[in-house]
Amino acid sequence: AEKPTFKLGWIVFTPWMPWGYAQQSGVLKKWADKYNVNIELVQLNDYVESLNQYSAGGLDGVLGSIADVYSIPVANGVDTTIFPIDYSNGADAVILKGKDKLTDIKGQTVNLVEFSVSHYLLDRALETANLKHDDVKRVNTSDADFVAAYKSPDVSAIVAWNPQVEQIQSSGDAHIVFDSAKINGEIFESVLLRTSKLKENPDVAKALLGAWYETVGIINGTSPERAGVIKSLATASATDVAGYEQQLKSVVIFSDAKAALAFAERPETKDTLVRVRDFAHRYNLLGKDVKDANAIGIELPNGEVVGDSKNVLLRFDRSVLELAAAGKL
Amino acid sequence: MARLLNTKPSQGLTIALGAAPFIAVASVYAFASAERLLVNARDNLLPSLTTMLGGLQRVGFEPDPISGHLVIVADTLASLERLGLGLGIAAIIGLCIGIAVGLIPLARATLAPFIAVLSIIPPITLLPILFIAFGLGDVSKIILIVIGIAPFIARDIAARTQEIPKEMLIKAQTLYGSTWLITLHIVLPQIFPRLLESIRLSLGPAWLFVLSGEAIAAQSGLGYRIFLVRRYMAMDVIIPYVIWIGLLAFTLDLALRWGAKRLSPWSQPGSTR
Amino acid sequence: MARLLNTKPSQGLTIALGAAPFIAVASVYAFASAERLLVNARDNLLPSLTTMLGGLQRVGFEPDPISGHLVIVADTLASLERLGLGLGIAAIIGLCIGIAVGLIPLARATLAPFIAVLSIIPPITLLPILFIAFGLGDVSKIILIVIGIAPFIARDIAARTQEIPKEMLIKAQTLYGSTWLITLHIVLPQIFPRLLESIRLSLGPAWLFVLSGEAIAAQSGLGYRIFLVRRYMAMDVIIPYVIWIGLLAFTLDLALRWGAKRLSPWSQPGSTR
Amino acid sequence: MSQISVRNLNVVIDGHPVLSGVNLDVASGEFCVVTGPSGSGKTTFIRLLLSQLQPSAGEITIDGAPISPFPAPDRGVVFQDYSVFPHKTALQNVLVGPQFKRSRFLGRVFGEERKKLIEEAKQALVDVGLEQAASKYPSQLSGGMRQRLAIAQALISRPKVLLLDEPFGALDPETRAQLHRVVLRLWRESRTTIVMVTHDLAEAHTLATRLVTFGFAKGGGGTITADGSLESASAVVTSFTNKRSSSQTTRQKKRKYR
Amino acid sequence: MSQISVRNLNVVIDGHPVLSGVNLDVASGEFCVVTGPSGSGKTTFIRLLLSQLQPSAGEITIDGAPISPFPAPDRGVVFQDYSVFPHKTALQNVLVGPQFKRSRFLGRVFGEERKKLIEEAKQALVDVGLEQAASKYPSQLSGGMRQRLAIAQALISRPKVLLLDEPFGALDPETRAQLHRVVLRLWRESRTTIVMVTHDLAEAHTLATRLVTFGFAKGGGGTITADGSLESASAVVTSFTNKRSSSQTTRQKKRKYR
């Protein structure tokens, strides 16, 4: 029979660089052949557009952070299955210029990508400091221009992610007053697959995860080939080895399926999903006609459903992860 | 055996034919939209007309709960202010430099090559420098428009100024004309209608620059809204906004055309066919 | 008491004056850069010349470890291919539609209003739809250029076609000319040089569209690189890239000018001053 | 060389009568010169003969058959301006008609046929004294040479009727005189029926076998007010010469000020 | 009304001699007509008198003083084309000189002074028969009216010398004749020294008190080959009339084909 073709979109982002390597090194092809599928990796340059393209049907899978997964494809009615692959552990940060306490943010104008994970992080930061969400003004700012924006005299507060955070930090007067390490695991990233596609051909997930863990094994391990891999990932992210290593420290990439499964099954994951759902609801990201935060259902790894169980659009998948964890891929 | 070249449609047919492509596009859209919505009722890429009316209702008729303004009105005013200021400044700079380059050989030698190069460099790529030099506010956005448009206007005006017959400038000098008086009374009034024409031609790029500037950092504006709602792919807002921008651009275009005609009554000879 | 209007610089002075603004910009840059680097040696907004040479070295002379290509060469080829295809298709479409609209009343009635509207809508705002309709590959990027440029070319060509004196078309008809033969032998050859001119005028927007398309989805290209390294504000790569784009655009401009002149030997009368 | 019949021609444009009740019969091989004050509809009359314009009422026949409703090769034409194609050399200009006639798709013939056509075209250039200018573009020719080329180009397609609307209006007197000789010779050789508009009475006298004068009808609009002898026309022409001269030049100069 | 002296004028452009050894004295109040074949440097000569061009060698003085190195109000001019400002009405066109003279910064005077100037300007329009056209734009005037306006505009600034380069070259014979009468009257009234270039021998006969003919020098370049009596000139002029007519019209027509 004809090999099914599967398109996975990705963008240049520290923890996701191994996908590019997996493709170039042939690892991806090896796994795809093993499961008799074609996997086409499509590189985009714009994160939002990659999720939009996934939502609109141009891509079968994509990489995304949970808040965006909920507010873009899920909100657009695309039934999505996710496989967590990493979480931000300091890669996202709230930065103040010249001030070093989080409470100093009150009354400031904050530059950030509105309605993104950064926005979510900002809201979480405000909550921990007992501030209201509208104690700050927000200016929508393109992520490509965070660094330049920060250097401009009229910017005093910014919420950004790596590698921009590091660039900003090098300016001297920047203080990280809150970062993703303080909300352990709430900003986690996953491979998103269209549930319908996955049902059609579960082997796709096996091939993807097989390739992923093989590549990540090198990066998280100590083998001699690691140096070469890191060098090529650094080049592809337009930085040098030291820079890329530094960036890697701010994220946690799950080395194997066991870790991913354990992460998905933590009780905190449910809290995170509820928070993400409320965040989307707070800013009307689900569209005007969705009055109820529970309109969309989220199925947790253990089968429990948060929200409307008749309209489940976001789900975890245990089976493939379990196979992988058992080393049976 | 009518010949295509000579077959002129009647007035009614002209209107019908003119409407046809619009109707065709609308039909293709309606069809594609219905198709997609059948598959996924929540799909937002090609919203139905009803959904778009809803989107328009939200941004155009319900005041924003926080600011109390109508979103589309506030956005339009913000964008038009940037566009107006940017185009205005670009026009003034372009006019001054263009006339100088076209009229004064020394200015031409000095500025012509520089403007030629400047007009070629895509200004978007220099945005970081603009931000740091002029801040993230409206100033940068306006300067983006100015840098993008002024070289074009200057070149166009310079070319037109050079088209003024030498004889006319000589004659003016024999009538006590100094460089200044000639600029003021002979060149400026003849060039002015062309300036409007030149602005008209740069409206397209100017809108592009407004939208690009607003996409990068802003709190309001048509570009801001489009790029913001793009986060949740709200094409039900984006498509009405795009149509609205088209309408605005069309109106500006008409106004400038009309202005250029009004400003040069002398260039329309009586009634030649 | 020399009059500015009449003072012509010598050839040497012309060169010196022409170079002056470039030298001025370079000096201001060097000064500002030194200033900033004094305050913060790691600042990369205005890198020193050495740093830029380093950046250029990295992209221009060290092959990419993975692909083995020189980065800047690969980027340039990718962008030029998109630009060339986009402009080429836009030119063909613009030429065909433009001649039809200019020559055939029925085509004019049908298409003129539609093209006028189309030329006004900023195509960037429709990118998501383009990507869905034509995929994330080069096709979308090329279509972005086509949609952005073709209406302009079509309108320009239509206007020029209508400028062909009626007498000439009548005369051709009295010489056995059909609509087709007139298009082929009378209109096309007279319009063709104008097509190159028209392409030349749309080079600026075309580059903008190439860069915008690449900024959103690409794996190579000048725009891709600029937006990729913009996260690090690696101006040591961006500035050489911008200068390089400027040079490319300048060369294309010259080539098109030359081509337009070559193609119409008949439009240059002997030796008028 | 054919007979033209014009019956009860009326033209109304935008509600204004432009021509009223024009009747004319031109015998085969006649050199019919049309003259009259500015605005009396001479150009409109030529346009009707060309089918560039459709009459509001009336009929035009050539050799008894109504003319086709669009410009066709049976009626050649030379205008004051723009009668030759600027992007073609003199020889190519003359070749347009013969090639279009023979090759309806490519507009170009090859091989032996081409050689024969080029011979013919060269002869046509010799006939108007342009043998030296065969490979020159119109922009490299003088005004007089350009009009001679336009005539050669029209005549090589052997039209039944040749229509000329102020063909020499932009030329100086010496060049005109030279062209009159050329036209007369060509007309005598080809015996084509010619209808020519001019404001120049001397020109009319030199060329015409028949002189038709346009004037204004009672109800408005131009019509034929004198026909036949050269003498009867001259009185009319002199009377309007003064009036027209200024409006005539206005029209010529407007182009530059556009 | 002033005396012009031209001494040993030489002009070399791009290494080619254009004028060689031109010597001429024009008495005050003279109507000096310059004629000669195309390319003999008549226009170049006018340009030199205007200071639009600097001579390679030689000197031009007016009333004994060297002329200023750029066009100045002591030398008025009327060209064949583009001598009036298209964006100003006839009256405004005539007002340009007086207003520029009095208001060096604004180029516009107000109040009583303005009223006086307008009176003067209206009189100037009456003098050339344009009183009806005061508020018309040049594009609404005929070619002849436009040239009359240009003359009024030049004369109101009372130049010492009036330079005319084929001012009536684009007009038809009747309009020309009419303008000759106007020019002669104005010249008699103002007694301005006039230097005028023309190709039309009849025109030269009608107007000139002095006829200067340009021809070609041995070493190349134009120079004065005949001077003085009207009779001596006519032989020369007739001999080149035929030659020039074609190149002359070529130049006129080129504009349209550009």
Ligand SMILES: Nc1ncnc2c1ncn2[C@@H]1O[C@H](COP(=O)(O)OP(=O)(O)OP(=O)(O)O)[C@@H](O)[C@H]1O
């Ligand atoms: N397309 C048109 N629309 C409106 N009026 C027209 C049109 N064509 C001709 N006319 C009018 O018809 C009248 C006759 O014009 P036409 O050009 O035929 O005169 P003519 O005799 O050729 O004059 P001339 O000697 O100036 O060439 C004029 O009053 C003109 O204004």
Ligand SMILES: Nc1ncnc2c1ncn2[C@@H]1O[C@H](COP(=O)(O)OP(=O)(O)OP(=O)(O)O)[C@@H](O)[C@H]1O
């Ligand atoms: N700027 C210039 N550059 C080069 N050659 C020039 C220039 N101006 C004039 N010439 C040459 O000088 C010669 C004289 O030209 P000029 O226009 O003065 O002649 P003219 O007597 O006015 O001719 P015409 O009767 O055609 O007006 C010509 O051969 C012309 O080509």
Ligand SMILES: [Mg+2]
């Ligand atoms: Mg006519």
Ligand SMILES: [Mg+2]
């Ligand atoms: Mg001359």
